[in-house]
Amino acid sequence: MFMLQVVRGARHLLFYLPWLALLGWLTSLAWFLCDDAFISFRYVRNLLEGHGLVFNPGEYVEGYSNFLWVLELAAIWGIFGVRPEQAAPWLSVVCTATTIAAMLWWIGRMPGMRHRSLVGWMALGLLCSSATFAVWTSGGGLETRQFTFFIVLAVVCLGLYRDNRWGLLAASLSLAAAAYTRPEGPLLAVCCFGWFAVQRACERRRLAGREFWADCSYLIAPFALLVAAHYLFRYSYYGEWLPNTYYAKHIRPWYESGFRYLEAAALETGLYLLLPLSWLALRARWQSQRDGTYGLALLCVVAHMAYALRIGGDHFEYRPLDFYWPLLAVPAAAGIVHLGAMIAGALRRMRTFEHMCGGGGDDFQPAGLGPRAVCPGSLLCRRDAGRLAVRRRRDTRIHYESAYRTQ
Numbered sequence: 001m002f003m004l005q006v007v008r009g010a011r012h013l014l015f016y017l018p019w020l021a022l023l024g025w026l027t028s029l030a031w032f033l034c035d036d037a038f039i040s041f042r043y044v045r046n047l048l049e050g051h052g053l054v055f056n057p058g059e060y061v062e063g064y065s066n067f068l069w070v071l072e073l074a075a076i077w078g079i080f081g082v083r084p085e086q087a088a089p090w091l092s093v094v095c096t097a098t099t100i101a102a103m104l105w106w107i108g109r110m111p112g113m114r115h116r117s118l119v120g121w122m123a124l125g126l127l128c129s130s131a132t133f134a135v136w137t138s139g140g141g142l143e144t145r146q147f148t149f150f151i152v153l154a155v156v157c158l159g160l161y162r163d164n165r166w167g168l169l170a171a172s173l174s175l176a177a178a179a180y181t182r183p184e185g186p187l188l189a190v191c192c193f194g195w196f197a198v199q200r201a202c203e204r205r206r207l208a209g210r211e212f213w214a215d216c217s218y219l220i221a222p223f224a225l226l227v228a229a230h231y232l233f234r235y236s237y238y239g240e241w242l243p244n245t246y247y248a249k250h251i252r253p254w255y256e257s258g259f260r261y262l263e264a265a266a267l268e269t270g271l272y273l274l275l276p277l278s279w280l281a282l283r284a285r286w287q288s289q290r291d292g293t294y295g296l297a298l299l300c301v302v303a304h305m306a307y308a309l310r311i312g313g314d315h316f317e318y319r320p321l322d323f324y325w326p327l328l329a330v331p332a333a334a335g336i337v338h339l340g341a342m343i344a345g346a347l348r349r350m351r352t353f354e355h356m357c358g359g360g361g362d363d364f365q366p367a368g369l370g371p372r373a374v375c376p377g378s379l380l381c382r383r384d385a386g387r388l389a390v391r392r393r394r395d396t397r398i399h400y401e402s403a404y405r406t407q
Contacts, residue, residue: 261313
C-alpha cells in the first residue's frame with residue numbers, strides 16, 4: 001500500500017513538473033533583493049546585538065510592519081549563522097513550496113470535485129505561469145510570500161476541516177501568524193470569521209447552540225489572544241498602538257491612486273477573467289454541494305481590494321495582492337472546467353435535437369413538407385419530433401430491405 005502511494009505521488013509530480021519548471025525559470029529571472037528589506041535586516045542586527053527592536057539604538061520607533069518575519073530572520077541568524085540577506089529569499093522559496101502544497105492538498109481533498117486532476121493541473125498552470133507570482137517567489141527579502149502562505153493555509157483549513165475543531169484551531173493560528181506578518185491580517189481574519197458564521201447558517205445549524213459557540217471559541221479565541229498580546233507589546237515597547245509606517249504613509253484615503261492601481265492589476269494579471277470564472281465555480285459548487293469555500297476565497301480578495309483601493313496601492317509590482325493568485329487559481333480552474341462542461345452539454349443537446357427533428361441526414365424527407373417545416377425550433381418539429389424520427393428509421397429499414405431483395 002505504501003509503495004502504491006509512492007508511485008502515485010511520483011506520477012503526480014511528473015504530471016505537475018512542467019509547470020514547476022516554468023515557475024523555477026521565471027523565478028531565476030526575477031531573483032532580487034529590494035532596499036525596503038534592509039530596514040527589517042537592520043532591526044534584526046540590532047536585536048541580536050542587544051539593542052532591541054530598534055533601527056537606531058535608543059530610538060524606539062517601529063519602522064517595520066512584519067514583526068514575525070523579523071523574529072524569524074533573527075532566529076535563523078542567531079542559531080544557524082545565516083545572515084538575513086541570504087536567508088530571506090530562500091525562506092520565501094520555502095513559503096512558496098508550502099503554498100503550492102496547500103493549494104494541491106485543497107484540490108485533492110475537496111469533496112465532490114469533478115475532473116480533479118484536470119482542475120489541479122490547470123490551477124497549477126495558472127499559478128506558475130504568472131509573472132507576478134514568480135517575482136515574489138524570492139520575495140525580494142520581504143515577507144510577502146509568507147503572508148500568502150498563512151492566508152492560503154487558513155482558507156484551506158476552513159474549507160476542508162471546518163467541522164473539526166483541530167482544523168478550526170489551525171485556521172486560527174494561521175490567521176494570527178498572518179496578522180503578525182502583515183498589518184492587513186486582521187481584515188482577512190474578520191472575513192474568515194464572518195464566512196464561517198454564514199456557512200454554518202446556510203448549513204441549517206443552530207447559531208445559538210453550544211456547538212456553534214464552542215467552534216467559534218476554537219476559531220476566534222486563539223487569534224484574538226495572540227493579536228491582543230502583539231498590540232499590547234507594541235504599545236508598551238513603542239508607545240503606539242499601530243506601526244509607525246501607518247502614521248507616516250496614511251494621511252487620507254487615496255482612492256484615485258488605488259483605482260489606477262487595481263485597474264492596472266486587473267489588466268496585467270488577468271483578474272478580469274479570474275474573478276468571473278471563480279464566481280461561476282462558486283455558483284456551480286453551491287448548487288451541487290452547498291459548499292461556499294470558493295466564496296471565502298472571493299470574499300478575502302474583494303475585501304482586500306477595497307483596502308488597496310483606500311490606501312492607494314503599492315509601488316512594488318502588486319506585492320499586497322500576492323495571495324490573490326493561489327486563492328483564485330483553484331476556483332478559476334474549476335470555473336474553466338465547468339464552463340467547458342456547459343458548452344459540451346449544450347452542443348450535445350443541439351445535436352440530439354437536430355437529429356430528432358430530421359436534420360441528421362438527407363435520406364428521408366417527409367412527403368409534402370419543405371425544409372423549413374422540419375427546421376429546429378419550428379412548431380411541427382417541436383410537436384412531431386418523435387413521430388418523424390420513428391418514421392425516418394422505418395423508411396430507412398424498408399429501403400435497405402428492398403435493396404437486399406433486388407440483389
